[in-house]
Amino acid sequence: MxxxxxxxxxxxxxxxxxxxxxxxxxxxxxxxxxxxxxxxxxRYSDVEDKRLRLIEVKKHVLSNLESYVKQTMESIESNNSYAYYAKSINDALKIIDEVIGSGKMIVKSKSITSEELNLNYNLKLKGNIVYETDLGELIIQLLDSKPMHILSPAIHVPKEKVAELFSKISGENLPPDIPKLTMFARSFLRDKFFKADIGISGANAIVANTGSIVLIENEGNARYVSNTPPKYVVIAGLEKILPTLIDATILVEVVSRYASYYMPSFVSIISGPSKTGDIEKTQVLGVHGPREVHIILLDNGRSEVARDPLFSQALYCIRCGxxxxxxxxxxxxxxxxxxxxxxxxxxxxxxxxxxxxxxxxxxxxxxxxxxxxxxxxxxxxxxxxxxxxxxxxxxxxxxxxxxxxxxxxxxxxxxxxxxxxxxxx
Ligand code: SF4
Known part of the structure; x- marks a missing residue:
């Protein structure tokens, strides 16, 4: 074999x-x-101090992972959201099955953790329709291939191939013109965001003491995924936990600079479902954003790796590429x-x-x-x-x-x- x-x-x-x-x-x-x-x-030379601080924070979290998982789950629940701990891939898929079910339209933003679960395949098995909404991931999905980079999944696909793929789904003969192809993706996905039953994303960080999800992106699709469908599901590895929002903002800066950006176009901090208390101070969940937020913390071997004196450093990875x-x-x-x-x-x-x-x-x-x-x-x-x-x-x-x-x-x-x-x- x-x-x-x-x-x-x-x-x-x-x-x-x-x-x-x-x-x-x-x-x-x-x-x-x-x-x-x-x-x-x-331009941002202070990133040197920030990255050193982030290393110390990561070390601290991974040495106290169990208590941070507990704190994170409590904080998520105190935000009117649902928190789950998944020991294994099977556990995670079981939770996803219960939360999502079948026959749903799903919009999804880039998540390498979902690749770990072979999530699209499993969702389709249950009769769901999944649309990848990150441009690179959409190309990969249409190619029925696998991502080739953590930040730029379709890094290896030339514009001529993208034109061919997009022409097939549009029924038009689209030229290999990058701005035009991008505009096609925008119009193709726009109504999917609003029709979808479920949005799924990963997370760049999860804040233990506030239960917030932090998403970093440039395209703006993660904002739609986390905001327009009535139900929002997050799947994130335990290594994404950081103690405070300050730590998460440090992460945003370090990831961005090392990923070659001054600043990403969008940083979202999501702390529970959309809510209002505007009528007689009575709280109602689900106004313009999701009514339900489900956050799955995936272990799948991470807590064992975190205990290893040498290999635990692999969990410091912030996926800057x-x-x-x-x-x-x-x-x-x-x-x-x-x-x-x-x-x-x-x-x-x-x-x-x-x-x-x-x-x-x-x-x-x-x-x-x-x-x-x-x-x-x-x-x-x-x-x-x-x-x-x-x-x-x-x-x-x-x-x-x-x-x-x-x-x-x-x-x-x-x-x-x-x-x-x-x-x-
Ligand atoms: S291992 Fe690579 S992707 Fe991870 S933090 Fe280091 S440089 Fe970034």
Whole structure:
């Protein structure tokens, strides 16, 4: 079985490397990302102190995770919302099933945690219709593919392909003109927001002492998703918990600058359903916004990782994407270097959260250990050190594809990956 996984993975990497569209799209994205990130870091030089503070806050939360989960759930409930703790993917899907049911129209904003649950597939199985509303995610949904970046899921798709996809759903012949394609997406999704029964999003942060959800975005779709349907459902990993709103605003600044923005267009703080007390001070839930807010805190291995002295740092990740733009492998093959989560740090998430050890092994052994990700990470995450440890563990449980095992044996025996043969002769 592992051989098949290995061959498929290898083929995917080779196909991606041979794809000139992916290479051109990534080259342009990497260049403009680096210029914009450097500008943002220069203009807001105080981000250095903020990121160091955020690291300390994350460390503190993860060392006291249980009590923070409890506090967060209490705060959510005190906001007239429903709080759920899901130990596993199955628990989360069961809760979602009870909250959403079947036959609903759902609008969804970008959420990598939902990828962890394979949520769209499961919602469709129950007879629901799901519309991704982030432009990149909509493209990915129409392609029936998987996101290739945490912030720019369709980073590898050229405009000509987008024109072809959008022409199919519009019944018109749309040109590969980026502003026009964007306007088509706007008009296509507009009535979906208002007709939908349910909105689903992830969260960039959840504030323990106020029970607030913090969403960072540029397109404005998350605002519709969280505001127009009568029911709003949030799925977020436990690592998103921060103690206070001040901590959340620090996160907003650090994520934005390291993701190459001065400031995102929208930051939403949602603390419960829409409400009014304007008539005789009688509180009524659901005015213009949702009547119900359901927040699912997903564990799925996070509390175990949080207890590990080395691997817990993977949970500091704030999904800024900065490491991906530095990674020499990612620049060649995009999100094919990953599973649900990408890049070197993605290997750790694949091992402990997705628990896909075959893929974790492949990602860990694809990593070059160059260390560029560590240098550029605002959270000082030492991905190379974790990868080395992961490789050791994988080696000890003998979960290594045969070609890689051969290389390890050669290095051990002959001090060279090529054994006695000098490849260059
Ligand atoms: S590992 Fe660091 S650089 Fe990479 S996405 Fe996470 S926080 Fe950003």
């Amino acid at each position: 592992f051989d098949n996984v290995f061959q498929t993975y290898k083929l995917r990497l080779y196909e991606a490397m041979d794809n000139s569209f992916i290479r051109a799209a990534l080259r342009r994205a990497v260049d403009s990302f680096r210029i914009n990130r450097d500008k943002a870091l220069k 900065a490491c991906l733009y530095e990674c020499p492998i990612y620049q060649l093959v995009a999100g094919n270097f990953g599973y649900t989560y990408f890049g070197g740090v993605g290997a750790i998430w694949t091992a402990f959260i997705d628990r896909e050890l075959h893929y974790a092994s492949l990602i860990a052994f694809t990593c070059t250990l160059c260390g560029r990700c560590k240098v550029k990470c605002p959270m000082n995450i030492d991905t190379p050190e974790m990868i080395l440890k992961l490789r050791e563990s994988i080696h000890s449980i003998k979960l290594i594809p045969e070609p890689i095992r051969q290389i390890i044996e050669n290095v051990k025996k002959y001090g060279s990956p090529y054994g006695l043969t000098n490849r260059f002769l």
